[in-house]
Amino acid sequence: MADLSKEPFNLIVAGVGGQGNVLLSAFIGMALVREGFTASVSDTFGVSQRGGSVTSHIRISRGVACSSLVLEGQADVILGMEPVETLRALGEFGNRAVITIVNPRPMQPTGGVSYPDLDEVRQAIIKLSARTMFVNATEEALEMGDPIYTNVILLGALAGADVLPVGREAMVEVLKARFPGALYDVNLSAFKKGEELIRDAAGIFS
Amino acid sequence: MSGTKRGSRNLLEDVLKAGLCTGCGACVTGCPYMAIHEGRIVVLDRCTIEDGDCWRHCPRTPTDVSGFSEKTQGVPFDFLEPGAIIAVEMVRSVDAAVREKGQDGGVVTALLAFALDEGMIDSVVCSKKDAGGAPHGFVARTARELLECAGSSYEAAFTLEAFRKIPAGNADRLAVVGVGCQMEALAKMKAAAPVNGGNPQNVQLTVGLFCGWALRSDIFRPLLEEICDTSRIVKFDIPHSPGTSFDVYTKDAGKISIPLDDIRPAINPACQYCWDMTAEFADISAGSAGSSFHGWNTVITRTPRGAGLMKRAVAAGIIEIQPLPESRMTKLKASALNRKKNALRNLARKSGTREDLGYISGLPAGLVDALLKD
Amino acid sequence: MASVIAADNPGAAVLLMGNEAVARGAIEAGIGVASAYPGSPTSEILPAIADVSGERDIYVEWSTNEKVALEVAAASSFAGIRSLAVMKQNGLNVALDFLVNLNMTGIGEGGMVVFVSDDPGAMTSGNEQDSRMAAKWFDNPLLEPENAHEAKEMVAWAFEFSESVNLPVIVRGVTRLCYTRGNVVLGDLPAGMRKKARFSDVWDMYNPTKSKFTATPSPVAHRLLHEKFEKAREILENAPFNRYSGPDNPELLIIATGVSAAYSAEAVDVLHLKERVGLLKMGALWPLPKKTILQWLSRTKNVLFVEEMDAFMEGSVMELWAGAGLHDGGIRFHGKCSGHFPPCNEQGADLVIKALTDILKIEHQLIDADYKREAAEYMRLVPNRPINMCAGCPHRATYWAIKNAIALDGRNGFVCGDIGCYAMGFGPPGFFQARTMHAMGSGTGVANGFGHLGRFGFDQPVIALSGDSTFYHAALPALVNAVYNRSNFTLLILDNGATAMTGFQPHPGTGVLATGEPAPVVDMEALCRATGAEVMVCDPFNLTETTQAILTMMKKNAGVRVIIMRHLCQLVKVKRKIAPRxxxxxxxxxxxxxxxxxxxxxxxxxxxxxxxxxxxxxxxxxxxxxxxxxxxxxxxxxxxxxxxxxxx
Structure with a gap:
């Protein structure tokens, strides 16, 4: 488990409204508090909550609570639930040292707005990150039968990447507290799937 | 100019808002952004296509009338004549019931029913009035359905919208009945088939209707509602004599005559720019103008295909024919030419110059000046 | 899972959202009644209390609107039971008429807290406003927490404060406070029997002045209010929520309220200014603790105010300074007056950093300029993600039908929109159909007015929209008015079976209470019919039929026509596990x-x-x-x- 290399340590979770990033961020926050850290978890919305971009700011410290929002260019880790949103977050919070974990499945904007070339977006993410790991979370979730598992798969990937000061035990405890019975089992297997995927994801260094 | 590429935005600005829409119905064929409602073309949403069928098929976007005439009629175009002519005759249906339901001689209904019967065509694109409502495009597949569509509507009928009711890939051979502007639109549709909609290439026969003007249903219908129960209307007529009354036949009240002047406000202003009284792009054109007697139609047979049908119909005893007196022929030609002069004059007035005749292109140089000199 | 909100585990640190912390604070204070109307960013507070209402013996209700919610809470206070009323900024406006009079009469023996959240940046609202102004306007005690933990502490403390000054206390949040999750250290839960509710001040025929809860004679009541206010000020001078950190004589004093205090602390930290800049973090704002403020004003020559929205503290402190005759000292004030902060939108530490570097003339480079340039070039790839309604949303169907009906009708009809998910109808999700949008129920109200303009040549058909919850909240009086005054429009009630925008809270038409228990259904259709309006019901997913229905109703062009567009919110379908069709x-x-x-x-x-x-x-x-x-x-x-x- 990584210790708090920096105070505050800043994690950005970037996604689209409805992807479940708010819940994912809350899970991370709960795990952090469980481990004795001071956490602040705050979401910012783009144009809207529904179908718009949603960015969660997770700030980790010991002792005094931080303010809610990560300053420009100050993310340590970016967890991108969607490629374009990951790139958007890199533009605002990225820096030469940032580690990026990305779910490469695009979510198309609506209202006639077209999606950029996916390869270009991938390349840009790699260029703007010190290290990038792609995790096919949505594909795996669909294979499990419901896209709803995407966020827990990504939680597993985040735990497996060993970039946060909080490890898998605390996160699994949070899942256990949150999901009753059979739901816990399926979410745990989603979590494990994420851990597996990140193990296989060769980090791409820019 | 017929190569101009434009889309629905231009159609909205340059045709609909410019008061040029004739109500032919071509633009809505296969288009989800436009609809017809109570006698109006309605734009439902913004389309971004810049090379659209709506513009391409509209009879009031630039049209090479000479080129299209040659293409559809197979003979060189003479703007001074009422189109290609093989014969001009007085014709009527032998069946009195058809005459009663149809207009004057009931020839159009009789001919098309015969064409359906003998298997020349499978269905007829025409217009139909539902009880109390404005006419709309309709695909008649039987003689019985056809008879329900008989009789002049006097209203712009958006006939060609019926193509949207023909499923893609349908191979039915079609006849189309319509007025001049609709024949122009159909010629354009045949020249470049719509992307989404029935296939005008399957049209085997076109029957044109003489047209002086058409009424706008959105203005005409409220006028009608003031004088009768529109759901009980059977037929309209403008009798030759005295020529100043508009007769509405209803199931309950019989004939109600309205002074023609009372319904003039409902005449589509776009009709003043129309050059084509006799539907020159059709195989056969029919109407009452020129006929000597009540109960007969004047019929212009224009193409060999039309002539063949006429011949077979006579032989089968469906229609009967008598020659059109010379004086009537002269009068018919004069009115057709007069219509063209008026259209050119009105178009020149609209644009402010004889150089710009709006949608009409392809006229021989000097012709316009010659026609408008008086 | 047992609710963490009611965990009897004093001293434990848990992660709570600001809204949950407010709920926990009220529970720790032993409230007996909580009432609210849903409104983001406050919508989660009441459900958090409702979750434990059984075990904690608390009456909770979703009221039909915020004024009723406040009245319900006040009655509880009158009878000696502590109560909490919750609303967003717009809701406070609705409730103000009662609040203004409640201040005059004073509360009962049960403390009363009104939690109001503003929404800087209008992230979940149609407007921005600074509700703190109401405190100054109508003489209300006012507190503003910095983070979730302080919100819990402050709400609990506010009940005692309320009881000691006999006034309702406003605790003001902002969206960032309400929706940020942070560590909250749990306190003790109340133990023992709750006291009996009793309206004790029975009118005494031998002493009519004891009729306590009427503000007559008003001048006397008003004078009494100001006397209470001076007592309140004394209490706030020593409130635990105003804290100073920094040197004894700071080169610059930051006065910051609520979440802005955290932004300010971070800015001071990032710029390493702890030796030069002092931070007076204020949580107890009104009545202004004059002594505390003057004491710090006297030790500096530069003051920077950091607060979101209006210059509430800025103006009040400058007034205080001017009135205290301390001009000799010569203080330079910075804040909104100096242009360092805008009077709108959410602020963050970045703006404070900018203000400090400007005022103190220091250089600071937060970001790597090269990286920023490179990143900026890639941003051309990033498209906008426009606002949208959910997949399967019935509002999309309704708007599609409206759009087509208005076009077919051809008389330039238009839509008076209202508050809810369907407010998105002003943009692409509603095909740009909604053309007015103001307050709850205003679609119907404004349509009322249009419906009388025919005499001036107005000939466009008008469609008013109202959500189902909005209908009970504020559209009903407007509908009654419309029928009574013979207005002319079509009202579409978008009945999706929930208060969807704010999180699917039940309303009087749903047959469910805030606690999830069954409730009588107040039949919307019957209510509409009872007004005398012509009423029909459509399922908007029958597009053709719905379009025709709207068209027919528009064409009638006289009287008030109502179409109830009934189709369950897609998200509610998901919650109820209704399978895709x-x-x-x-x-x-x-x-x-x-x-x-x-x-x-x-x-x-x-x-x-x-x-x-x-x-x-x-x-x-x-x-x-x-x-x-x-x-x-x-x-x-x-x-x-x-x-x-x-x-x-």
């Missing part, structure tokens, strides 16, 4: 995509998020991760390429 697919060979005759009608205009455009193939696709199988796009597709199959 159709399985959807696109037949690519039939899809004509960008060609004439389609022009991407489904993805460009209709715009359901469950549809994707495959630009390489030039075909539409169903996104199975998002599509909910409502089937509507199959009815819209002009080429018959989108197919729906009933799922059995």
């Amino acid at each position: 159709y399985s959807m697919r696109v037949e690519p060979e039939k899809c004509i995509g960008e060609s004439c005759g389609c022009d991407r009608l489904c993805t460009r205009v209709f715009g359901c998020p469950g549809l994707m455009w495959d630009s390489r193939a030039g075909k539409a696709m169903i996104d199975e991760a998002i599509c909910v199988g409502c089937g509507l796009c199959a009815d819209v597709c002009p080429a018959g390429a989108i197919r729906k199959e009933e799922v059995h």
Whole structure:
């Protein structure tokens, strides 16, 4: 488990409204508090909550609570639930040292707005990150039968990447507290799937 | 100019808002952004296509009338004549019931029913009035359905919208009945088939209707509602004599005559720019103008295909024919030419110059000046 | 899972959202009654209390509007039971008429807290406002917490404060406070029997002045209010929520309220200014603790105010300074007056850093300029993600029908919109149909007015929209007014079975209480019929029928016509595990995509998020991760390429 290399340590979770990033961020926050850290978890919305971009700011410290929002260019880790949103977050919070974990499945904007070339977006993410790991979370979730598992798969990937000061035990405890019975089992297997995927994801260094 | 590429935005600005829409119905064929409602073309949403069928098929976007005439009629175009002519005759249906339901001689209904019967065509694109409502495009597949569509509507009928009711890939051979502007639109549709909609290439026969003007249903219908129960209307007529009354036949009240002047406000202003009284792009054109007697139609047979049908119909005893007196022929030609002069004059007035005749292109140089000199 | 909100585990640190912390504070204070009308960013407070209402013996209700909520809470206070009323900024406006009078009469023996949240940046609202002004306007005690933990502490403390000054206390939040999760250290839960509720001040015929809860004679009541206010000020001078950190004689004093205090602390930290700059973090704002403030003003020559929205402290402190005759000292004030902060939108530490570097003339480079330049170039790839309604949302169907009906009608009809998810109708999700949008119920109210303009030549048909919850909240009086005064419009009530925008709270039409228990249904249709309006009910997913219904109602052009558009919110369907009705697919060979005759009608205009455009193939696709199988796009597709199959 990584210790708090920096105070505050800043994690950005970037996604689209409805992807479940708010819940994912809350899970991370709960795990952090469980481990004795001071956490602040705050979401910012783009144009809207529904179908718009949603960015969660997770700030980790010991002792005094931080303010809610990560300053420009100050993310340590970016967890991108969607490629374009990951790139958007890199533009605002990225820096030469940032580690990026990305779910490469695009979510198309609506209202006639077209999606950029996916390869270009991938390349840009790699260029703007010190290290990038792609995790096919949505594909795996669909294979499990419901896209709803995407966020827990990504939680597993985040735990497996060993970039946060909080490890898998605390996160699994949070899942256990949150999901009753059979739901816990399926979410745990989603979590494990994420851990597996990140193990296989060769980090791409820019 | 017929190569101009434009889309629905231009159609909205340059045709609909410019008061040029004739109500032919071509633009809505296969288009989800436009609809017809109570006698109006309605734009439902913004389309971004810049090379659209709506513009391409509209009879009031630039049209090479000479080129299209040659293409559809197979003979060189003479703007001074009422189109290609093989014969001009007085014709009527032998069946009195058809005459009663149809207009004057009931020839159009009789001919098309015969064409359906003998298997020349499978269905007829025409217009139909539902009880109390404005006419709309309709695909008649039987003689019985056809008879329900008989009789002049006097209203712009958006006939060609019926193509949207023909499923893609349908191979039915079609006849189309319509007025001049609709024949122009159909010629354009045949020249470049719509992307989404029935296939005008399957049209085997076109029957044109003489047209002086058409009424706008959105203005005409409220006028009608003031004088009768529109759901009980059977037929309209403008009798030759005295020529100043508009007769509405209803199931309950019989004939109600309205002074023609009372319904003039409902005449589509776009009709003043129309050059084509006799539907020159059709195989056969029919109407009452020129006929000597009540109960007969004047019929212009224009193409060999039309002539063949006429011949077979006579032989089968469906229609009967008598020659059109010379004086009537002269009068018919004069009115057709007069219509063209008026259209050119009105178009020149609209644009402010004889150089710009709006949608009409392809006229021989000097012709316009010659026609408008008086 | 047992609710962490009611965990009897004093001293434990848990992660709570600001709203949950407010709920916990009220529970720790032993409230007996909580009432609210849903409104983001406060919507989670009441459900958090409702979750434990049984075990903690608390009466909770979703009231039909905020004024009623405040009245319900006040009665509890009158009878000696502590109560909490919750509302967003717009709700406070609705409740103000009662609050103004409640201040005059004073409360009962039960403390009363009104939690109001503003929404800087209008992230979940149609407007921005600074509700703190109401405290100054109507003489209300006012507190403002910095973070979730302080929110819990402050709400609990506010009940005692309220009881000691006999006034309702406003605790003001902002969206960032309400929706940020942070560590909260739990306190003790109340133990023992709750006291009996009793309206003790029975009117005494020998001493009529004891009729306590009427503010007459008003001048006397008003004077009494100001006397209470001076007592309140004394208490706030020593409140635990105003803290100073920094040097004894700071070069610059920051006075910051609420969440702005945290932004300020971070800015001071980032710029390493702890030796030069002092931070007076204020949580107890009104009545202004004059002594505390003057004491710190006297030790500096530079003051920077950091607060979101209006210059509430800034103006009040400058007034105080001017009135205290301390001009000799010569203080320079900075804040909104100096242009360092805007009077609108959310602020963050970055703005404080900018203000400090400017005022103190220091250099600071937060970000790597090279990286920023490189990143900026890639941002050309990042498209906007426009606002949208959910896949399967019935409002999309309703707006599609409205759009077509208005176009077909051809008289330039328009829509008076209202507050709720369907407010998105001003943009692409509603095909730009909603043309006015103001307060709850205003669609119907404004339509009332349009409906009388025929005498001045006005000939456009008017459609008013109201959500189901909005209908009970404020549209009903407007409907009654419309029928009574013979207005002329069509009201569409978008009945999706929940207060969807704010999180699917029940309302009087749903048959469910805040606690989830069954409730009598206040029949919307019967209510509308009782007004005398012509009423019909449609399922907006029957597009053709719905369009025709709207068209027919528009054409009537006299009187008030109501169409109830009834279809369950898609998210509620998901919550209730209602399976998708159709399985959807696109037949690519039939899809004509960008060609004439389609022009991407489904993805460009209709715009359901469950549809994707495959630009390489030039075909539409169903996104199975998002599509909910409502089937509507199959009815819209002009080429018959989108197919729906009933799922059995």
